Amino acid sequence: MAVGNGGAKKVVAPMEVSVEAGNAGDAAWMDDDGRPRRSGTFWTASAHIITAVIGSGVLSLAWAIAQLGWVAGPAVMLLFAAVIYYTSTLLAECYRTGDPATGKRNYTYMDAVRSNLGGPKVIFCGVIQYANLVGVAIGYTIASSISMRAIRRADCFHANGHADPCKSSSNPYMILFGLVQIVFSQIPDFDQIWWLSIVAAVMSFTYSGIGLSLGITQTISNGGIKGSLTGISIGVGITATQKVWRSLQAFGDIAFAYSFSNILIEIQDTIRAPPPSEAKVMKQATRLSVATTTVFYMLCGCMGYAAFGDAAPDNLLTGFGFYEPFWLLDIANVAIVVHLVGAYQVFCQPIFAFVERWAASTWPDSAFISREFRVGPFALSVFRLTWRSAFVCLTTVFAMLLPFFGNVVGLLGAVSFWPLTVYFPVEALKVYKPFSG
Secondary structure (H helix, E strand, O other): HHHHHHHHHHHHHHHHHHHHHHOEEEEEHHHOOOOOOOOOOOHHHHHHHHHHHHHHHHHHHHHHHHHHHHHHHHHHHHHHHHHHHHHHHHHHHEEEOOOOOOOOOOOHHHHHHHHHOHHHHHHHHHHHHHHHHHHHHHHHHHHEEEEHHHHHHHHHHHHHOOOOOOOOOHHHHHHHHHHHHHHHHOOOOOHHHHHHHHHHHHHHHHHEEEEHHHHHHHHHHHHOOOOOOOOOOEOOOOOOOHHHHHHHHHHHHHHHHHHHHHHHHHHHHOOHHHHHHHHOHHHHHHHHHHHHHHHHHHHHHHHHHHHHHHHHOOOOOOOOOOOOHHHHHHHHHHHHHHHHHHHHHHHHHHHHHHHHHHHHHHOOOOHHHHHEEEEEEEEEEEHHHHHHHHHHHHHHHHHHOOOOOHHHHHHHHHHHHHHHHOOOHHHHHHOOOOOOO
8 A cells, every 4th residue: 555655646746736836835725645635525426426326227227127027126126225325335434544534545445455454355356346447438338339329220210110220330339439538538537527427417317217207108008017026937938047047137237237336435535525524425425326326226127117018128218119209219318328428437537547546656757657738727648648548449449349238237247246345345344343424
């Protein structure tokens, strides 16, 4: 930790001189760790969480409930909500080591594990966390292209009828999304994307609300509620093995839809200094965010299942469970794309910070890494421009090679949920039991 912190201090000094030169030596502009004063609040933390949680995964929940049925489906969603809230409160307490208000800060999830557990668990945490974040970036690139293609197909169907296949490649849309991300990736750090998270959170509610409204309308049109107590039945086209596999994938989809522990500490590091303590603010933000998302998930997932029953698509808007009104579907899919632009940044900023801290500690005297240039109100770094652009290009290429969003979502949720959301917070509690309330 000492080495990591030392590297961080070496990079902050030269970089901040160019950006905050007019305030050098002014303690009012610095926090207790010597870094620029954090400005995050309960509302910005809530926006970050909602942006991370209410993602495009909400659109697969109707399919997930279809695999589990009316009994197990909602029960599993409530179970995951309770687990994610409880373990998130444990993890929030690990942001500072020692005193909840004045103890040493842990800037990342890895730092928190290092301070409380240490040993090989730190490496294991880092591998799981950052592999998950990279996977999410790839998944969101795929999801954005699906929504953009859905806009084109909906307009094509409206103009030419459903007999027209309206086929198109997803690659141009992935490239377009990647170009947009190259621009937004130049935002220096997590604390400065609060406005993007707020926009993305609003978009989340927009397309979730549209999906919910369409589900209610379809259910009324059907004249009743579809579905069964136990979900999709074994029979024609569905074997017992497929039923088990689909049920496990449904668990993964729900886990992915709730997961944000992999960036919780990084979000907490944007909150302004006490009082109240960062842990208290983070727990309040978590409480609001998990409650809000659970209500939306229950409504969207259950109404989607009620509307389509066992035939619920794995993506409620782009799987063409609905075709009309096409203009409303276009609005929903545009909202998804805008949300994914912000969500991509929320999940990638921790990766950017990790690599840049490592580079600064490895080559502390390199002007290529530490120097920043002023372009109007913006501070640009050649290293940041080079490496972040390369990262976006890499995730875009991988997305082109893995165009199966449903499978990616389930895999990410299954692999990362247990260690990051449950194991590490509970293990840390055994070592460190402060609980500031």
